[in-house]
Amino acid sequence: MVANQSLTADAVRESGVGGEPDIRLERVTKRFGDVLVIDDLDLEIERGAFYALLGPSGCGKTTTLRMIGGFELPTAGRVLLGGTEVTNAPPHKRDVNTVFQSYALFPHLTIEKNVAFGLERKGVGKAETRRRVAEALETVQLPHLAKRKPAQLSGGQQQRVALARALVNRPRALLLDEPLGALDLRLRRQLQLELKRIQQEVGITFIHVTHDQEEAMSMADTIAVMNRGRIEQAGTATDLYERPRTEFVAKFLGVSNLVRGTVGQANGELSAVTTHDGATLHAPTNRCAEHAGGAVSVGVRPEKVKLTPAEQPTPDGANVLRGQVVLSSFLGVSLQYVVRTAGGEELIVLAQNADGSLPESLGAGREVQLTWDPRHTFVVAAEDGARA
Amino acid sequence: MRASDRARNWALGIWSAAALLFLFIPVFLIVLFSFNDNKGRFNFTWQGFTLDHWKEPFRDPDLAKAMENSLLIAAVTTVAAVLLGTLLAVALTRYRFRGQGAAGFFVFLPMATPEVVLGASLLAMFLVAGIDTGFWTIVIAHVMFTVSYVVVTVRARLEGMDPYIEEAAQDLGAGVWTTFFKVTLPMIAPGVVAAAVLAAAISIDDYVVTSFNAGQTQTFPLYIFGATRQGVPPEVNVLGTMLLVGVLLLMGLNLAVQKALARRDRAVVEEPPSQPPTPAVPAAGPSAVAG
Numbered sequence: 001m002v003a004n005q006s007l008t009a010d011a012v013r014e015s016g017v018g019g020e021p022d023i024r025l026e027r028v029t030k031r032f033g034d035v036l037v038i039d040d041l042d043l044e045i046e047r048g049a050f051y052a053l054l055g056p057s058g059c060g061k062t063t064t065l066r067m068i069g070g071f072e073l074p075t076a077g078r079v080l081l082g083g084t085e086v087t088n089a090p091p092h093k094r095d096v097n098t099v100f101q102s103y104a105l106f107p108h109l110t111i112e113k114n115v116a117f118g119l120e121r122k123g124v125g126k127a128e129t130r131r132r133v134a135e136a137l138e139t140v141q142l143p144h145l146a147k148r149k150p151a152q153l154s155g156g157q158q159q160r161v162a163l164a165r166a167l168v169n170r171p172r173a174l175l176l177d178e179p180l181g182a183l184d185l186r187l188r189r190q191l192q193l194e195l196k197r198i199q200q201e202v203g204i205t206f207i208h209v210t211h212d213q214e215e216a217m218s219m220a221d222t223i224a225v226m227n228r229g230r231i232e233q234a235g236t237a238t239d240l241y242e243r244p245r246t247e248f249v250a251k252f253l254g255v256s257n258l259v260r261g262t263v264g265q266a267n268g269e270l271s272a273v274t275t276h277d278g279a280t281l282h283a284p285t286n287r288c289a290e291h292a293g294g295a296v297s298v299g300v301r302p303e304k305v306k307l308t309p310a311e312q313p314t315p316d317g318a319n320v321l322r323g324q325v326v327l328s329s330f331l332g333v334s335l336q337y338v339v340r341t342a343g344g345e346e347l348i349v350l351a352q353n354a355d356g357s358l359p360e361s362l363g364a365g366r367e368v369q370l371t372w373d374p375r376h377t378f379v380v381a382a383e384d385g386a387r388a
Numbered sequence: 389m390r391a392s393d394r395a396r397n398w399a400l401g402i403w404s405a406a407a408l409l410f411l412f413i414p415v416f417l418i419v420l421f422s423f424n425d426n427k428g429r430f431n432f433t434w435q436g437f438t439l440d441h442w443k444e445p446f447r448d449p450d451l452a453k454a455m456e457n458s459l460l461i462a463a464v465t466t467v468a469a470v471l472l473g474t475l476l477a478v479a480l481t482r483y484r485f486r487g488q489g490a491a492g493f494f495v496f497l498p499m500a501t502p503e504v505v506l507g508a509s510l511l512a513m514f515l516v517a518g519i520d521t522g523f524w525t526i527v528i529a530h531v532m533f534t535v536s537y538v539v540v541t542v543r544a545r546l547e548g549m550d551p552y553i554e555e556a557a558q559d560l561g562a563g564v565w566t567t568f569f570k571v572t573l574p575m576i577a578p579g580v581v582a583a584a585v586l587a588a589a590i591s592i593d594d595y596v597v598t599s600f601n602a603g604q605t606q607t608f609p610l611y612i613f614g615a616t617r618q619g620v621p622p623e624v625n626v627l628g629t630m631l632l633v634g635v636l637l638l639m640g641l642n643l644a645v646q647k648a649l650a651r652r653d654r655a656v657v658e659e660p661p662s663q664p665p666t667p668a669v670p671a672a673g674p675s676a677v678a679g
Contacts (some may be wrong), residue, residue, distance in 0.1 A: 091558040106571055108652055121562050
């Protein structure tokens with residue numbers, strides 16, 4: 001689409017290419033009364049990134065977004081957009097635009113007028129406004145609905161209009177507050193792909209707040225997992241999934257099998273970890289170093305574990321835990337086993353459904369062993385009172 | 389339908405009709421007696437049909453003046469009360485400030501206070517302040533108690549509104565006032581119009597508070613009350629009927645405006661799109677892109 005290409009080109013030309021982060025939060029703290037919502041948060045987002053703020057409700061992700069948009073003012077700290085401090089600037093003085101969860105379209109204006117609203121405020125000329133509105137509606141594939149009112153559109157269509165209304169201003173960054181939260185699952189999946197496509201087309205920084213880990217992983221370049229007003233860990237989806245650094249991240253992103261233990265001797269690339277029930281496991285040394293001698297949780301993802309009958313030999317150098325199958329279930333694409341180890345943990349194992357049935361030898365009550373490659377093992381500081 | 393249900397429906401219908409009749413007979417009689425060819429000072433017995441009273445309803449200059457005052461007071465009151473009340477409602481729903489709870493309470497107080505108390509205390513205040521009672525003291529009194537109704541009506545509308553819509557306007561570059569005039573006001577317009585009609589109607593027919601603070605100024609309700617003590621001229625019925633029709637028209641207008649505003653936010657605009665769908669979007673039907 002020609003229109004989209006010109007939008008992309010313009011956006012890139014206007015933005016230039018700078019080295020320093022485009023959006024920066026420095027030691028930001030936010031309190032509502034006595035409640036600490038954001039706790040000394042540092043955040044840096046590169047130009048053109050698709051950045052997700054992921055966390056459970058109440059973790060402070062929306063408040064963080066609203067402080068970037070100017071709808072909340074930090075109690076302490078600084079907010080910078082493109083190197084300029086905007087900590088206390090009102091929303092209409094910041095060149096970022098928001099897509100609200102409720103879409104917040106103006107019900108008394110047509111779709112066209114909704115999209116034109118920002119350009120009219122900036123005093124963009126009539127012809128130019130018309131052209132850019134048409135272009136933006138094209139980008140979200142709704143040019144034929146320009147004359148309608150918001151109430152006549154479906155949820156998905158309203159969502160796209162909200163997106164067009166924000167994008168048309170070519171903001172420094174687009175702030176998306178659970179933009180797909182009100183849509184049903186199928187529509188969500190479809191719009192996720194579309195959002196990703198649009199972001200790549202226009203090249204604008206997207207900051208996406210969501211509590212849906214799958215959504216964050218499928219769309220974002222960088223995910224920041226937030227918990228209790230702090231960022232627990234930020235990185236790519238692979239980083240967070242394969243190498244979680246805290247127990248919270250390990251549990252919030254996907255399923256984790258965690259066993260309590262203590263870090264022991266390092267032996268080259270691998271270090272020994274003794275579990276609370278006496279088994280010895282190995283994990284990459286670089287993931288253990290900071291926890292040396294301390295209480296940790298050793299973890300592995302369910303699909304990395306191989307389940308075999310107890311009497312079979314195990315490969316050399318593999319991590320091995322013994323246990324008894326509690327539950328085995330057929331999930332179609334995979335088989336899921338719940339295994340209780342000698343130490344009492346219930347671990348989950350996912351196996352590919354290669355044979356089309358649950359093997360007899362791994363049925364409930366059978367003695368089994370769980371084996372996996374030590375390189376797939378991660379180590380996180382143990383959280384108090386938490387047992388996975 | 390069972391027999392008992394049918395009986396109940398009938399009873400309900402008859403009961404409702406009786407209640408409506410009870411409510412509307414006096415109104416009907418007022419209209420009817422404006423056509424009464426009455427002899428003597430009183431206009432209480434039907435003596436024949438005439439249109440005489442309708443030919444010169446303002447024959448009595450005092451009556452004409454009273455009517456003029458009432459309309460003028462209602463107009464000024466409505467403008468002032470709607471302005472004040474709308475801003476008050478916005479302040480009470482959209483901002484957090486010290487004394488907000490108290491402000492909310494005091495705004496509603498005039499609605500709960502007996503009118504006699506309201507009128508007497510206002511008069512006392514005007515006397516203490518050395519203000520001569522008259523046209524403007526009536527206006528002040530009317531604004532004071534109609535503001536409550538405006539706040540209630542507009543506030544209900546504001547509370548039903550998605551607050552993120554105003555944030556969206558600010559997000560798109562609108563300052564506080566632009567947001568109010570371009571977004572908030574158009575959205576609460578139905579409430580504001582309803583509030584204006586309500587304020588005008590309450591102001592025009594107020595007797596109690598007005599009587600305390602009128603001084604030498606006559607309003608329509610004051611005139612009628614005074615007139616009934618010497619005998620009711622049929623012109624009162626004529627003007628009463630006119631007022632009734634006027635208020636009914638105002639109500640009708642309100643309804644029409646409400647409908648128009650609802651249509652504005654909902655209805656299909658029967659216009660072809662400004663540009664035909666491009667080939668890049670092959671299916672123009674909403675179903676193809678609904679998801």
